[in-house]
Amino acid sequence: MHRTRFFDHVILLIGVFIMVAPVVVAFMTSTHEAADIHRNGLSLTWGGHFAETYETVLTREGGFTGKVTGFNMMLNSMILGLGFAVGKIVLSMLAAYAIVYFRFPLASLFFWVIFTTLLLPLEVRILPSYEVMNALKLTNTYTGLIVPLLASATGTFYFRQFFKSVPDELLEAARIDGAGPFKFFIDVLVPLSRTMMAAIFIIMFVYGWNQYLWPTLMTTDEGFFTLVRGIKQILLVWVGSNIPDYNEAFALAILAMLPPVMIVVIFQRWFIKGLTESDK
Amino acid sequence: MAAIDIAGVSKIYTGGVEAVKSVSIDIADGEFIVLVGPSGCGKSTLLRMVAGLETISKGNVTIGTRLVNDVDPAERDIAMVFQNYALYPHMTVYENLAYGLRNRGTPKAEIDARVAEAARMLEIEPYLDRKPRALSGGQRQRVAMGRAIVRKPAAFLFDEPLSNLDAKLRVSMRGEIKRLQKRLGTTSLYVTHDQLEAMTLADRLVVLNGGRIEQIGRPLEVYHAPASTFVASFIGSPAMNLLKGVLEGGRLHLGTHAIDLDYPAPTRGPVTVGLRAEDLRPASAGEQALLFRVDYVEELGAQRLVHGAVEDQPLTVALPPETPLASELAIAIPMDRLHFFSAENGKRLQRRGETDRTAMAVPARPQAVNLESVS
Numbered sequence: 001m002h003r004t005r006f007f008d009h010v011i012l013l014i015g016v017f018i019m020v021a022p023v024v025v026a027f028m029t030s031t032h033e034a035a036d037i038h039r040n041g042l043s044l045t046w047g048g049h050f051a052e053t054y055e056t057v058l059t060r061e062g063g064f065t066g067k068v069t070g071f072n073m074m075l076n077s078m079i080l081g082l083g084f085a086v087g088k089i090v091l092s093m094l095a096a097y098a099i100v101y102f103r104f105p106l107a108s109l110f111f112w113v114i115f116t117t118l119l120l121p122l123e124v125r126i127l128p129s130y131e132v133m134n135a136l137k138l139t140n141t142y143t144g145l146i147v148p149l150l151a152s153a154t155g156t157f158y159f160r161q162f163f164k165s166v167p168d169e170l171l172e173a174a175r176i177d178g179a180g181p182f183k184f185f186i187d188v189l190v191p192l193s194r195t196m197m198a199a200i201f202i203i204m205f206v207y208g209w210n211q212y213l214w215p216t217l218m219t220t221d222e223g224f225f226t227l228v229r230g231i232k233q234i235l236l237v238w239v240g241s242n243i244p245d246y247n248e249a250f251a252l253a254i255l256a257m258l259p260p261v262m263i264v265v266i267f268q269r270w271f272i273k274g275l276t277e278s279d280k
Numbered sequence: 281m282a283a284i285d286i287a288g289v290s291k292i293y294t295g296g297v298e299a300v301k302s303v304s305i306d307i308a309d310g311e312f313i314v315l316v317g318p319s320g321c322g323k324s325t326l327l328r329m330v331a332g333l334e335t336i337s338k339g340n341v342t343i344g345t346r347l348v349n350d351v352d353p354a355e356r357d358i359a360m361v362f363q364n365y366a367l368y369p370h371m372t373v374y375e376n377l378a379y380g381l382r383n384r385g386t387p388k389a390e391i392d393a394r395v396a397e398a399a400r401m402l403e404i405e406p407y408l409d410r411k412p413r414a415l416s417g418g419q420r421q422r423v424a425m426g427r428a429i430v431r432k433p434a435a436f437l438f439d440e441p442l443s444n445l446d447a448k449l450r451v452s453m454r455g456e457i458k459r460l461q462k463r464l465g466t467t468s469l470y471v472t473h474d475q476l477e478a479m480t481l482a483d484r485l486v487v488l489n490g491g492r493i494e495q496i497g498r499p500l501e502v503y504h505a506p507a508s509t510f511v512a513s514f515i516g517s518p519a520m521n522l523l524k525g526v527l528e529g530g531r532l533h534l535g536t537h538a539i540d541l542d543y544p545a546p547t548r549g550p551v552t553v554g555l556r557a558e559d560l561r562p563a564s565a566g567e568q569a570l571l572f573r574v575d576y577v578e579e580l581g582a583q584r585l586v587h588g589a590v591e592d593q594p595l596t597v598a599l600p601p602e603t604p605l606a607s608e609l610a611i612a613i614p615m616d617r618l619h620f621f622s623a624e625n626g627k628r629l630q631r632r633g634e635t636d637r638t639a640m641a642v643p644a645r646p647q648a649v650n651l652e653s654v655s
Contacts, residue, residue: 169366172333173427177380178354187379191370 023257030054030250037246049247057251068222070230070252077209077226078259083146084208085201092155092200093193097185099156100163101171111160118153122214130217140221149214155200162196163189198270206260227256282344282357282434283309284330284467289339291325291491299325301491302339310465312458316478317488318514323471324439326488330469331437332356343434354383359428363440365420367412373399373423374408377430391430398426401460418449425460436461438470442477454480475515479503487511505619509626512554512619518585520619521555523593532618535591539568539613546620546629554619557585557598563612572597572611 025042032040032047058070098104099111122129129148130139138144166189174184190197215226231252264271284307291300300322307313315323328334330341332353341348348356359380367376377395386394399405402422412420421441428436441457442450458481461468472478478485479499487494487502487510495507506512512520526533527545532553563569570590578585579601586597586605597611620629 167364167366169362169364170368172331172353173360173362173366173368174379175333175353176331176358176360177427178383179379183383188368188370194370 023254026250027254030247030254032247034245034247037250047247053247053251054255057248057255068225068230070227070255072223073225073227073230074255074259076224077228077256079142080145080211080215080226081205081209081259083142084149084211085204087146087150088152088155088204089197089200091150092152093159093190093197095156096159096163097189099160101181114151114153114156116153117151118157122149126213126217133218140219140224142224144218145215145224146208149208149211152204155204158196158200159193162193166192195270195273198267198273202263202267202271205263209256209260227252231256282467283307283311284435284469285340285342286326286330287340287342289326289329289341290337291322291329291334292337299491300329303488303491303493304339305486305493305496307467307469310467312461312468312470312481312483314470314472314478314482314485315488316472316475316485316514317494319473321488322491323473323488327437327439327469327471330435331358331360357434358437359431359433359435360437360439361421361424361428361441363443365412365424365444367420367423367427369412372409372411373404373415373426376412376423377426380427380431394430394432395426398429401429402426417445418453421445421453425457429460429464433466435467435469438468438472440472441470442472443474450477457481476517479515485515487514489514505628506554507628509552509554509621512621516556518557518596518598521557521595522621523553523555523590523595524550524623525553526550527620534570535593537570537590541618542615543631546631547622550623551629552621552623552626554621555595555614556617557596558583559614559617560595560597560611561599561614562603563610567610567612569610569612570595572609574605574607574609577605 025044028045028047029037029043030047030053031050032043033049036047037043058074061069095114099107099114133139133144133148136144138147170188171184174188179187210228211226212228215224215229219225231249284305286303286305286307288302288304289300290298290302292298303322303326305313315326317323325334329336330343332348332351336349343356343358368379371379374395377398378391381391381394395408396405399408402425404419404422404426407415407419407423412423415423421444424441438457442453445453454477457470470477470481472481482499484496484498485502486496487507489510495502495511497505497507502511502515506515506520509522513522523534527541527548527550530541530545532539532541532545532551534553572586572590572595573588574586575588578587581601583598584601584603586599586609587594588597588609589595590611595611597609599605620631621627622629
């Protein structure tokens with residue numbers, strides 16, 4: 001084992017500083033009043049307005065309709081993130097199950113077709129996707145927000161690799177034990193994939209949570225706005241001599257960061273397990 | 281419990297590779313059959329066809345009175361033990377044992393009873409709540425066998441179940457499998473590449489080579505009268521010495537040596553002569569002998585294996601450990617222990633008047649002993 005020296009810690013500390021400092025600055029600044037921020041710029045000291053600012057952000061009804069609260073937006077973001085993560089896991093597990101365990105004509109062709117969709121991210125197909133959703137009258141719905149982004153080549157690929165590492169004898173033992181394809185999937189593969197599912201869940205939740213372009217396009221009804229959109233909304237009120245609510249924007253940014261961070265902190269043990277070892 | 285009839289079974293893979301070529305084996309109820317052969321001889325494929333994990337290209341497999349060619353593995357009433365155990369890693373030992381029964385809708389009370397019984401038999405009761413990863417290799421193998429036992433199947437299929445264990449454990453597990461099989465009296469088909477395992481476990485063993493059966497017989501039959509040079513070199517350790525010789529005028533010529541046979545030669549012309557290392561001994565004065573040049577010696581304790589050559593043909597001799605060694609030895613020819621094989625196709629050439637040593641050596645196949653009725 002390499003013995004850590006002083007210098008190693010310095011490198012780590014620099015890394016931590018670069019990662020954490022902006023967050024700390026954002027958090028500290030969010031506790032000041034908007035006018036202070038406008039006058040003094042970013043701040044590293046405690047401003048003492050933590051409770052008010054965060055309460056306002058979470059509960060004040062704003063927007064053009066005057067009905068959207070930060071809490072609302074957080075809920076929307078949560079639905080989007082969870083819907084994404086769960087939907088993608090279910091879909092890509094089923095797809096990978098079909099690809100790995102069933103022999104059907106052109107199986108590897110289909111796999112590669114799925115795989116090449118990695119080259120077509122949302123931004124490339126955003127107009128046609130919008131057209132389809134619009135025609136189906138799914139704009140301003142959670143379905144419209146989530147479903148078009150569910151197909152995941154990445155997830156399918158990860159699960160495919162994982163299923164391939166499961167020994168064939170396990171399938172054979174299950175067949176002899178009288179487990180059909182469905183039972184084998186539920187009783188053996190799903191429990192075995194737990195760590196893998198956790199890993200994919202984190203990645204996909206964060207991805208869904210951070211979606212900006214698609215929700216912006218799909219939702220005009222403020223009731224469907226997500227946190228990430230909300231931040232921008234606050235800074236948009238720069239009309240006349242109004243000072244934008246910098247403090248609220250920062251507070252919202254901090255709030256927007258919390259759930260993904262929590263998820264990573266909670267699942268990180270599984271995450272590392274899922275990506276590094278197969279639980280055999 | 282049931283007899284298994286394998287009739288003219290072939291496996292032809294897409295692409296035309298024929299892994300198993302028209303194999304027929306009649307397995308009696310309660311018999312322990314070992315399929316043995318080098319890797320790639322088709323023994324596992326054959327077993328998997330009986331299990332239903334591979335489709336049967338040609339021929340028929342009958343378990344009991346039922347033709348099972350198109351029957352699902354689960355419906356064949358067989359249980360299989362895999363080389364890598366194939367335990368469900370996320371289930372406890374109890375759940376592993378119970379899974380197959382649950383899928384069949386066995387009542388909970390009966391599952392409990394059967395699992396408890398199997399666990400007691402295999403001495404894995406203390407581990408029922410553990411996950412397989414918390415068990416040692418030997419314990420896992422017991423659980424795998426337990427999973428087979430609880431089902432009370434018509435037949436056990438073993439696919440190299442001991443290959444992942446260390447040498448010492450392998451010997452004790454070998455004994456246990458044999459004991460268990462005798463006790464349950466369940467028809468068993470066991471695949472191995474280890475000839476020692478095959479010899480010790482089998483009621484009858486089936487030597488496979490290149491997808492074909494070379495020989496079927498009781499272990500000592502196969503040992504004492506190998507049907508071909510392949511079987512001769514595969515069964516027995518050290519492998520049987522195979523020397524090139526010529527039979528002419530009642531004499532066996534090995535290089536420049538000429539040995540008078542005291543029985544009629546089975547053929548004329550070139551032959552392959554088989555000599556078991558353990559049948560050879562130093563010659564006493566006046567005996568017909570081969571001049572043996574010693575190369576190196578392996579000390580095994582109970583005996584020493586002397587490797588060397590007779591002229592340019594390699595030969596191994598097993599000698600008692602106290603035998604004095606020199607760089608050259610005179611080795612006596614055990615006339616009645618010579619094996620002759622055709623020089624062309626390697627098939628055994630039976631000599632007239634050959635005493636059937638297998639008959640006196642082997643007891644009839646022991647009947648399944650029901651020490652304790654398990655059903």
